[in-house]
Amino acid sequence: MISDDEFDFDVTVVGAGPAGLTSALYATRLGLDTLVVNRGGGRAAMMRDTHNVIGVTEETSGNEFLKTAQEQVKSYGGEYRRGFVEHVEAIGRGGGDSDSRGSGDDGDVDEGDDGAPDGFRVDTGDEELTTRRVVLATGFSDERPDPPLPRTGMGLHYCLHCDAYMFVDESVYVMGTGDSAAYVAMIMLNFTDEVDVLLRGEEPDWSDDTAEMLENHPVDVVREEITGMNKDDDGWLESFEFEDGTVREYKGGFPMYGSDYHAELADALGLEREDSGEVAVDDHGRTSLEGVYAVGDLTPGHNQIPVAMGEGAKCGIAIHMDLRAFPRSTDDIADLGPVDESEVPAVSPELMATAVAHEGHAGGPRADADEVEGEATADD
Incomplete structure (x- = not known):
């Protein structure tokens, strides 16, 4: 069994988006030795502007926002490293290690006497370190449609709740063939009266109920594939050209082709996942394996920076409550004696x-x- 003071860190956060960095900020300020490992990139880093974050103005880019957050974590004593976590391995109580990537021969994590791992071994490729708790904040990637496409943030947008405001009274497209594309198109009618669904040569696969709803909303369904694109002098989308020779003007729109969850570490640790792909968590980010937490876009909920920050804050507080030494319980006092x-x-x-x-x-x-x-x- 590894004693608490033999671990390299109390908390290791994998991923450095808004959720992961907020988890690290809270954990550090609540007295836990915390490491953030970040491979770079991520959805927040792609933002040209920041929307819907109180106290952060529009002209702040995603990279600027994240850089400030990283510096905050480091200023309080948290450690930040660029790297890629290749796998996380649960360490059972009594010093017994689980099999590679946290699974035993029967696929279950080798847990301690109380059903929980004693800690975790984290492999970054360059080194191995031990940690008492792990936070997975690895997020997901949006599935991109095939080109031609405008630049992200200049006619190609992935967040309706963030960017619908930009397209009030403008012409808007939604790409996709499923229920989500049809629903987003109908939702956009709350902001503009010019909305098209672009099937791009594919057949729709939305449900009959969705089809009936769509038929009763003023949304055009364009079946032809896109063959060309026009942009203004600033690089913003102006219009798409289609196989039938038509040209349709759009200020911007939303591709709805699904999400690719970065859940390799979660799967290796045997964490439960929702049917829709997210890692299942409680209200404080605790996963199905004690000692492992997940926050942000990897988990169910709205994919919004303020929501991710709230999840990170609750996770950091939960880890503090799980790990703090005091108050010492009456049972621990009986075993360890009074606090010296x-x-x-x-x-x-x-x-x-x-x-x-x-x-x-x-x-x-x-x-x-x-x-x-x-x-x-x-x-x-």
Whole structure:
């Protein structure tokens, strides 16, 4: 069995989108030694502008937003590394390791006496490290249609809740053949009276109920494939050309071809998944395997930055509650005795040094500056 102080980290977050970074921020500020491993990219990094995030203005790009978040995590003592986690392996209690990628011969994780792994071994390709808890924030990729296509954010958009506002009273397309494409087209009628569904030469496979609904909404269904595209001088979409020779003007639109969940680590650990592909979690990001959490686009719910940040915050708090040393329960007091003064505070020396020096600390530089300013005001 590995003791708590023998792990390299308390928490390892795999993925550095809004959900993963918020999890890391909360875990770090709540006294847990935290590592973020980020391979780069992701849906948030693709954003030209940031929408619907209170306090963050439109002109902030996704990369700028994420860079600020990364620096925040590091400023509080969290560690951030670029890398790719190849696999995560559960470590059973008593020092017994599970088979490769967290599965035993029968496909079940080798768990400890209380049904939970003692911790996890994380392989980044360059090194192996041990951690008490793992947060999966690996997200998903949107399935892209074939070209010709406009640039993402300049006529090609993946988030109706983020971008519908941009197309009020503009002509809009929705690409796809399934129920989701038909529904998004009908939803867009709340914002504009010019909406087409582009089948691109394929046959629709939406349900009969959806077909009846679509027939009773003023949405045009365009069956022909796209053969060309026109853009304005700034690179924004102006129109598509079709096989039948027609040209249709659009300001932008939404491809609806599904999602590719980055759930390889989740599957290797045997985590339960929803029928729709997301990793199943409780309200605080706990998965079906104790010690493993999942947040953000990898889990069910609205794929929105504020939602992801809320999930990350709840996950970070949950991990703190799961791992914090105190209060010591009556059962633990019976086993371990009362809490000795030498055991407190339960923060690593590294985090303590960072916290005491941080501008947000009660005794940090900002507090000293405020005290000097207060003295100067009093003297005046």
